[in-house]
Amino acid sequence: METILTINNLTKKFGYLTAVKDLSFTINKGNVYGILGPNGSGKSTTLGIVLNVVNKTSGSYSWFGGNTTTHDALKKVGAIIERPNFYPYMSAYQNLKLVCKIKGVDFSKIDEKLDLVGLLERKDSRFSAFSLGMKQRLAIASALLNDPEILILDEPTNGLDPQGIHQIRSLIKTIAANGTTILLASHLLDEVEKVCTHVVVLRKGEKLYAGRVDEIINSFGFFELKAEKKDALVQLLESDDRFGKLKQEDDLVTAFLNQPMDATAFNTYLFDNGIVLSHLVKRKESLEEQFLKLTDNQ
Amino acid sequence: MRRLIDLELQKLLLSKVNRVLIFISFILPFTVLVLSSIKINFFGFFTLELGELGIFNFPVIWHITTFFASYFKFFFAIVVVSMIGNEYSNKTIKQNLIDGLSKKEFILSKFYTIVFFSLISTVLIGLATFLIGLYYSSYTEAAIISRETEFLLAYFVKLVGFFSLCLFFGMLLKRSAFALAFLFVLYIVEWLFFWGAYEVFGNVDSAFRAKSYLPLESMYKLIDQPFQRMIMTKFPDKADLAYDYAVHWYEIVVVMGWTALFVFLSYRLLKVRDL
Numbered sequence: 094m095e096t097i098l099t100i101n102n103l104t105k106k107f108g109y110l111t112a113v114k115d116l117s118f119t120i121n122k123g124n125v126y127g128i129l130g131p132n133g134s135g136k137s138t139t140l141g142i143v144l145n146v147v148n149k150t151s152g153s154y155s156w157f158g159g160n161t162t163t164h165d166a167l168k169k170v171g172a173i174i175e176r177p178n179f180y181p182y183m184s185a186y187q188n189l190k191l192v193c194k195i196k197g198v199d200f201s202k203i204d205e206k207l208d209l210v211g212l213l214e215r216k217d218s219r220f221s222a223f224s225l226g227m228k229q230r231l232a233i234a235s236a237l238l239n240d241p242e243i244l245i246l247d248e249p250t251n252g253l254d255p256q257g258i259h260q261i262r263s264l265i266k267t268i269a270a271n272g273t274t275i276l277l278a279s280h281l282l283d284e285v286e287k288v289c290t291h292v293v294v295l296r297k298g299e300k301l302y303a304g305r306v307d308e309i310i311n312s313f314g315f316f317e318l319k320a321e322k323k324d325a326l327v328q329l330l331e332s333d334d335r336f337g338k339l340k341q342e343d344d345l346v347t348a349f350l351n352q353p354m355d356a357t358a359f360n361t362y363l364f365d366n367g368i369v370l371s372h373l374v375k376r377k378e379s380l381e382e383q384f385l386k387l388t389d390n391q
Numbered sequence: 392m393r394r395l396i397d398l399e400l401q402k403l404l405l406s407k408v409n410r411v412l413i414f415i416s417f418i419l420p421f422t423v424l425v426l427s428s429i430k431i432n433f434f435g436f437f438t439l440e441l442g443e444l445g446i447f448n449f450p451v452i453w454h455i456t457t458f459f460a461s462y463f464k465f466f467f468a469i470v471v472v473s474m475i476g477n478e479y480s481n482k483t484i485k486q487n488l489i490d491g492l493s494k495k496e497f498i499l500s501k502f503y504t505i506v507f508f509s510l511i512s513t514v515l516i517g518l519a520t521f522l523i524g525l526y527y528s529s530y531t532e533a534a535i536i537s538r539e540t541e542f543l544l545a546y547f548v549k550l551v552g553f554f555s556l557c558l559f560f561g562m563l564l565k566r567s568a569f570a571l572a573f574l575f576v577l578y579i580v581e582w583l584f585f586w587g588a589y590e591v592f593g594n595v596d597s598a599f600r601a602k603s604y605l606p607l608e609s610m611y612k613l614i615d616q617p618f619q620r621m622i623m624t625k626f627p628d629k630a631d632l633a634y635d636y637a638v639h640w641y642e643i644v645v646v647m648g649w650t651a652l653f654v655f656l657s658y659r660l661l662k663v664r665d666l
Contacts, residue, residue, distance in 0.1 A: 107665075141665070144488070144489045145488060145489075146488050146489060148662075148663065148664075148665055164491065167489065167490070167491040168491040170491075172489045174489060176482070178481060178485060178486040179481070180402065181481065182405060182407070187405060191398065191401055192490050194401070195398065195492045196491050235490075
């Protein structure tokens, strides 16, 4: 598989603070990657380094297998960091024209990309008159001007209203469906869960997990149970090695599975053992629960 | 190079404030020059015609116009300082770099623009001076006209040097107002240096000579004040009025040295800084 970005043992120190610690991961073509981490975990710093606006302390990174300089590589990359940054006195069209001049792209792309993000009718409005959602969409249009190999988005839905968030997410999905690799930094778990195929989890600049999103949620799920004969239920589950950890809150018993088992089989099994349930729910852990588990344990 | 100037021109000329400032800094000296060259009648009491004082004679006119026109550089200095300040406050400097402009290209696009506008200004002043001179000057022989045209070169070098200083202060302080204030601070610092040099050497001449290597003073010294010279033409026998007003090659070298240093330091700053 073609690699787009390789990061090796990257470290960044701001004085005494280590923002990124010995970070390594690889971005391959065609996937949607999420960098997940709480605020201040080093997501933006990492992106800043590979985009050549933050100087690294040590380590290395290489674009497209290391055959091009970072300066040339960035012309094949589309990126927006934190907030949409444009010249407030220029119109949307003029701002994109400037980006075209920087990237060496034909001006004919401007209308095409403005249409994609739904801003074509507003192309002659000044940037300062745009709402935050429109600014963010303009930023995405700008990042797409050169039909980049990889699109890097840093907290693209930050500060948007639900409608704006929805628009941006469906836009990201459309772009991903066209085969563009996407790297998305976010502290919003459901965003990463909904959009990404791969995830890198950071905490305080350290990598906690890197891999597929569906593998991070690698448990077989759990049952939430209530029964009249609670003690007997607990006893039965404890003696059975198909179940792992048991959690009791008031009269709710949560049983984590060690192997796949469907609710019907489970219910039948309990019934055969003389236990009648008043409440049975089978659930999978969400990414959020996994994420909290990851960031708490270490 | 054209691409970089083109980029910067788009950034500058689409902003109304910048358009006005650029207009002022280029058209105003031009207008003042033309206005001063016409005969002004003060309500019948007396007429003032500067042309009759002989200041529009070749070759002295080159000296006088470049000296006065260079004061209008402060308007464009505001443009230079704000073109850096705005990039920082809009964070567009970061976006420019992410979009694929290298740090070197970023500084060069600013520097080329400075050179570009300095050149336009020099050409405009040169042209206006030439035409007014042709009209008023008592001597219009080619040999006399072409004398002292080195003031135009000095004017150009002075502008480029001064704007490079503004560029560096803009990069250093990131905010336009601070950068302009720092120009004033530098002015004071140079006088403090002069005072220190006076304490060391014990005479004013040596102290002035030492000061003439500092950025602002070296730029100022490129085109010396023409007042004394104007008086000299009226009293040619007063030998004690004589002073050295010529443009010297070493003065130009010193200012070009500062220019190179300021541009290089701006680049270094951008390179080591985390945006």
